[in-house]
Amino acid sequence: MDEYLPELLARLADGFAVTLRMLGWSALIAGIVGTILAAMRVSPVPPLRAFGTSYVNIFRNTPLVVLFLLAVEGLPTVGVRISFEWFAIITLATYTASFVCEAIRSGINTVDVGQAEASRSIGMTFGQSLGIIVLPQAIRAVIPPLASVYIALAKNTAVAAAFGVVEATGQLSNLIRDFASFLWFSFFGIAAGYVIIVLVISGIAGMIERRLAVVR
Template structure:
C-alpha cells in the first residue's frame, strides 16, 4: 500500500471518529441542556455535575480509563469504539453549555406565556424554546465540530489508525518527519476548512430566519 493510500485511509478513520462522536455529543448534550433548565432539581444536579466532571477531566486520562480500565470490569470495546465514546461523552459537556446559552436567549415572557396557556415543560422546550435557540447555537456548534475533528487525533495515543497515527507510522518507515507531519497537518486543514464553510453557511441562513 502506498503512503498516499495509507493517508487516505487515515483520513477516512478521522472522519468516522468525528462524525460518530459528534452525533453522540449532540444527542447527549441536548438532553443535558434540557435537564439543566428543567424544573426538577435532581435533573439539574445531575446535568451540572456531569458538565463539571467532564470539564475537570483530561481527555487523554478519560480515554485511557475506557481503554485499559473498563475492560477490567468486563466492559470490552474496540480501540475505535472507545475513542468514539470518549470523544462523544467529553464533547457533550461543552455542547450542553452551548445549547443552554441558546435556551437562555429566549425571552422569559414567551416561556411564561406558554405556561399560562397550560403547556407542559416538554411542550415548551420542543415547540417554543428549542426552535428559537437553535438559531443562535449554529456558529458555536460549528466551532465545536472543528475542535472535534482535531481532537480525534487523541485516538493515535492508543493505536487508532487515524491521520496522526498513520503519519507516525510513515515517519517510522521513512524518517521523513517534516514532509510527513506537514502532510498530516494539511489533511486536517482539508477537513476543517469545508466544515467551517458549511457552518458559516448555516449560520447565515439562520440569521435570515430570525
C-alpha cells in the same frame, strides 16, 4: 518519490477515513447527549438539574487523556469489550457532550423567558415548550459556539493515536517510521487534511447561520 507516492497517499487516506469516522460518530452522540444534558440543566426538576450540572463539571474539567485512560483501562473491567476505535469514540463523545451542553444552554438563555412562560400558560409541558418554542430560537445563537466545539473535537481525535487507534495522527507516526525521507511530505499532508476538515466544519456552520438569519 513517484514509486512511493501512491502508497503514501493511500495510507494518508486510510488515516483520515478513521479520523472522519470517529469525528462523525462522536459528533452525533455528543450532539444528542449534549442536547439532553442542556434540557436537564434548565429543567424545573432539581435532580435533573443536579445531574446535568455534575456531568458538565466533571467531564469538562477532566483532562481528555485521563478519560481515555479510564475508558481503555476501566471499561473492560466491567465487561465492555469493544474495539479501541469505539473506546475513542465513546470517550470523545462523553467529553464533548459537556461542551455541547453549555453551548446549547447558553443559546436557551438568550430566548426571552416570557415565551416559555406563555407556552406553559396555554398548557404546554416543559418538554413541549422547550422543543417547539425555545430550542428552535436558541439554535440560531448556538451555531458559532457549536462549530468551535466540533472543530475542537476534530483536533481532539488525534489523542486516540496514543491509544493504538491508527487515525490520521497515528498514521503520521507510521509514515515517519516507514518513509523517513518523506517526513515533510507526510507532515504537510496530515496538516492539510486537518485544515480541510476545519474549513468544512466552519463552512457548514456559516451556511446554516446565514440560512437561519434569512428565516429570522
